[in-house]
Each structure stands twice: as structure tokens, then as C-alpha cells.
């Protein structure tokens with residue numbers, strides 16, 4: 001019987017994704033149920049030093065697939081590394097953070113193993129030694145719990161939902177090289193360009209400030225951006241303002257945009273359409289600022305301010321700056 | 327070029343979702359079915375490629391009766407032929423099962439490019455395109471916002487968190503499409519009329535040579551239960567003038583909600 005959990009750790013430009021550390025921490029919390037060991041797998045070029053940061057998240061072992069082949073991402077190359085990692089530890093479950101890299105990679109590797117895959121897991125139910133993942137569907141309008149009947153199953157975990165658990169003590173675990181023969185690669189990343197916009201990735205931000213048609217025009221984004229800066233928040237938007245060309249699509253929150261689950265979501269001049277709610281309804285605290293007391297968004301908000309967001313937001317920013325100064 | 331497009335019939339994005347009596351699925355009664363919004367970009371890209379390079383386009387959908395209108399919608403937009411893959415065995419297939427069925431239908435078609443949406447809205451799996459690429463043993467580029475094809479080579483741009491990746495690869499390949507790739511056209515009246523008269527090929531498990539492979543009891547994954555989300559506790563509107571509300575909000579965020 002297969003046991004243990006293999007966690008795929010995503011890195012880019014010498015940085016490990018926080019969401020991968022969340023997945024690794026969750027594997028550690030679940031391992032006594034599952035049985036066996038937690039193994040972390042990191043893939044890239046010159047990532048050995050980076051791998052040295054992983055033991056404090058309590059894996060039993062870190063596997064490092066370090067090769068010039070992995071300098072740039074390719075589905076087939078990274079799949080070869082993950083397949084090799086699976087071969088080396090025969091896990092019962094493979095975890096990864098639900099990112100665009102995972103969406104490209106994990107289902108492909110699952111299909112190669114003829115194994116099921118569940119994406120965007122937000123919770124686990126437990127049955128004996130088995131994990132039963134729970135995830136939102138219909139953009140959060142329903143939840144589904146699955147049961148596996150498989151020696152191997154793949155799961156991607158929603159960012160910002162599972163806590164990072166790191167040890168402050170020195171933790172040691174073996175860090176081993178994983179040799180991978182990559183084979184033919186028929187499609188490969190040649191370049192990566194950072195997009196303008198959020199310094200903090202929207203889907204991983206712990207605070208999101210989002211603007212809708214109520215901000216009146218694109219000239220008012222600085223008003224929201226100042227609030228973002230004072231809070232360390234990422235800027236989000238409704239589809240209406242994306243479609244109007246006020247801001248790039250990468251900021252869109254909702255059913256056909258990004259799903260976010262921050263600690264705090266501040267909706268400014270957003271009406272609360274069902275497709276928008278779908279993308280942010282699992283936020284811990286929702287603040288709505290809207291000048292229409294009957295706006296739908298107030299039914300979903302933890303705290304609501306009825307007022308002109310162009311008046312409220314600057315005041316809020318001022319007050320937060322005062323707090324930060326103290 | 328021979329181009330395949332995979333489309334999924336899904337509940338309208340503004341549908342109110344209820345859970346069926348067996349708690350294994352949603353209740354489809356009264357729910358309007360549409361082409362999954364991301365699949366519209368897949369259809370459009372196929373049509374644009376055909377306009378530029380010539381060739382033929384075929385749309386595939388795995389599903390029950392609800393898939394018929396969605397296939398007609400693709401035809402009305404200008405897709406040449408439609409294949410409806412339907413069998414009782416295929417009911418409630420997960421992403422891997424769906425990908426296997428699609429692979430069986432697509433594999434011998436000699437397609438140069440296969441387009442999927444990046445996500446079937448509702449199921450929200452983001453899995454079928456990469457699984458299909460694996461099962462067909464083809465390269466892939468997923469979540470793409472730009473595509474150029476030159477002979478048997480492609481260049482694509484895909485969205486990742488905080489950046490764009492530029493991919494180069496060879497055809498045939500599987501692509502999954504994201505908003506930004508193109509502006510989907512609406513079906514014209516003429517298109518709608520013509521689509522009504524077109525025949526939709528129906529293929530079952532036997533015709534695809536996969537009969538008996540997808541019986542519910544030998545599936546490696548099952549839905550244990552579906553449920554509605556917990557209701558959010560009722561919130562409160564703050565009162566007083568703007569200054570008072572702002573102060574009160576900050577106080578609540580710090581001491582009650584403890585999020586800042």
C-alpha cells in the first residue's frame with residue numbers, strides 16, 4: 001500500500017511560493033492520519049540553496065531536481081521531474097498549490113498515472129487513513145466532498161486557506177538530489193515578463209481592496225492604490241471596470257476572473273453581482289463601501305459603510321497611515 | 327489546418343444553485359444551460375485560424391441532451407461540424423474520465439490544434455486540457471492569452487501569477503484559452519438558421535470503442551456529498567457621519583475581526 005504525501009514546491013526566480021509552503025504545512029498536519037512520510041520536491045536550476053529553506057516546514061525529506069533543463073518551465077520537463085519524484089517515494093497523495101503552474105502540470109501527471117485529481121481544495125474530511133478533499137464548485141455556490149478509490153491521488157490546495165506552520169528551531173532533514181532524464185520537450189517557456197500592476201499576487205494577498213464602477217473612472221485608481229499601499233493590499237476590480245478598459249484583466253475578481261480568499265476584502269463601489277461574489281465570498285471579513293444602501297453587496301458584507309467611496313477611502317487611508325505611524 | 331474544439335455545457339453563471347435530492351449533484355431543474363464562457367474563446371480562436379490558414383473545424387462535447395444546444399451554438403458561430411459524445415456510461419464523469427472520452431473521439435482525427443477553455447465554469451476543475459494533452463501524447467500551452475501559428479510551430483503567451491510566460495512549441499498541440507485571447511463573435515441570425523439545419527453526429531461508447539470502460543463502479547473517484555456553503559453571518563452597517571464610520575470600522579477591524 002502506498003503511503004505518505006509528496007508535495008510539489010513551486011519556485012520562480014529564486015523564490016518559493018508561499019502557497020507551496022501552505023501545502024507543505026498542511027501535508028505535515030495530515031501525515032499522522034495518512035501514514036508514511038512527507039517529502040518535498042523542488043524543481044529548478046540552482047535551487048539547492050532554496051531547498052535548504054524547506055526543512056523548517058517539517059518534511060521528512062527534500063528532493064531536489066536541479067538541472068539546466070529546469071531553468072525555464074516546460075510542462076514536459078517538470079512533469080518528468082514530478083514523475084521521477086513519485087517513483088522515488090511512492091506516495092499515496094501528491095499535493096501542490098493551486099496556481100497556474102499547477103493547473104498546467106498536475107492534471108497532466110495525474111493522467112499519466114491514471115490517477116484522479118481534485119483541484120482547489122479548501123478543507124479535508126478524514127475517513128480512516130484516507131483524505132476526502134472538499135472544494136468549492138460553481139464558484140463557491142456549492143461545495144463537493146470526494147472519496148478516492150485509488151492508490152494514488154493528486155490534489156491542489158487553494159492559496160491562502162491553509163496556514164503556514166514553520167518551526168523556529170533548527171530542523172534537519174535529508175536533502176537529496178533527484179536525477180531526472182527529461183526526454184523530448186515539444187513546448188517550452190522561452191521568456192517570462194513580469195506584468196505591471198500588483199506587487200502582491202491577488203490570489204495570495206491577505207488583504208484585497210477592489211474597485212467597481214462606483215469609483216467613477218480610471219483616474220481614481222490612485223485613491224484605491226493609496227489604501228492598498230497603506231495596508232499592504234493587492235488591488236482587485238469588478239468585471240464591469242475591466243470590460244470598460246479601466247484596468248487590466250489580471251485584476252478581475254469573480255467567476256471569470258480570480259478567486260481570492262483574503263483575511264480582508266474591501267469592496268469599493270461594487271454592486272455585488274453573483275459572478276463577483278463568487279470570486280470573493282470566502283474572504284474572512286468583507287467590508288463594503290457603496291452609496292446605495294440597498295446594494296446587494298451589503299447582504300454579504302461583514303461591515304458596511306453607506307457613502308461615496310471617493311470620500312470614504314481617502315479618510316480610511318489617512319486613519320490607517322496614522323495607525324502605521326504609531 | 328484541422329482544428330478541434332472541446333466545449334462544455336454548463337449552468338448559466340447567474341443560476342441559483344440548489345443541491346439534488348441524492349446530494350451528489352446540483353439540481354438542474356429550471357437551470358439555463360450555456361456554452362462555458364471560456365470555451366467561447368476556444369471557438370473564436372479556431373474560427374480565426376481557419377480564416378487565416380484555411381481548413382476545417384470540428385466541435386466536440388461530452389454530455390447529455392443539454393449539450394445539443396451548446397453544439398448548435400458553436401455551429402451558429404461558424405464551426406463546420408459537431409460531434410455529440412453521449413452515453414449513459416458517461417454520466418457524471420470526472421475530469422479524467424471526460425479527458426479519456428474526448429481523447430478517444432479526437433485521437434484519429436488528424437487534428438493540428440485542439441482548443442479547450444481553461445476552465446469549465448461550474449465544475450471549475452481546470453484539468454481536462456492538460457489531461458487530454460497527456461492522453462493524446464501532445465505538447466500543450468494552457469491559459470493562453472495570445473497565439474501565433476507558423477507552419478508546424480506555435481508561439482503562445484500564457485498568464486501566470488504576476489507575469490506572462492512566452493511559450494514556443496510544435497504542432498499538433500492542445501491549447502486552453504483565457505479571456506484576453508480574442509473577442510468572441512456572436513452567432514449571426516444567418517448562422518443560427520443554418521445551424522438548425524445541420525446534423526450533429528452522435529457517438530456513444532461503442533462507436534468510440536470504449537464500451538464498459540467508464541462504469542460508475544470502477545471509477546477511482548466519486549462524489550461523496552455536495553452541499554451549499556455555510557451562510558455568512560449577517561453583517562452590519564455602520565452609522566454616524568463618514569468620520570465616525572471610518573473610525574468605527576478601523577476599531578472593528580482591529581479588535582473584533584483582528585484582520586489588521
Ligand SMILES: Cc1cc2nc3c(=O)[nH]c(=O)nc-3n(C[C@H](O)[C@H](O)[C@H](O)COP(=O)(O)OP(=O)(O)OC[C@H]3O[C@@H](n4cnc5c(N)ncnc54)[C@H](O)[C@@H]3O)c2cc1C
Pocket residue numbers: 211212213214215237238239240241252253254255256257258268269270271272273274275276279289290291292295307308309310339363
Ligand atoms: C458570464 C459572466 C461572467 C461574469 N464574470 C464576472 C466576474 O468574474 N467578476 C465580476 O465582477 N463580474 C462578472 N460579471 C459581471 C457582473 O454580472 C456585474 O455586471 C459586475 O460585477 C458589475 O460590476 P460593478 O459592481 O463594478 O458595477 P455596477 O453593478 O454598475 O455597480 C456599481 C456600484 O457602485 C455603486 N456606486 C456608484 N457610485 C458610487 C460612489 N460614488 N461611491 C460608492 N458606491 C458607488 C452603485 O450603487 C453600484 O452598487 C460576469 C457576468 C457574466 C454574464
Ligand SMILES: Nc1ncnc2c1ncn2[C@@H]1O[C@H](COP(=O)(O)O)[C@@H](O)[C@H]1O
Pocket residue numbers: 332333334335362364365368386387388389421424428441442443444445446447449450451452453454455
Ligand atoms: N464534457 C465536456 N465535453 C467537452 N469538453 C469538455 C468537457 N468538460 C471539459 N471540457 C473542456 O475542458 C475545458 C476545461 O474544463 P474543466 O477541466 O472541467 O475545468 C473546458 O473549457 C472544455 O473545453
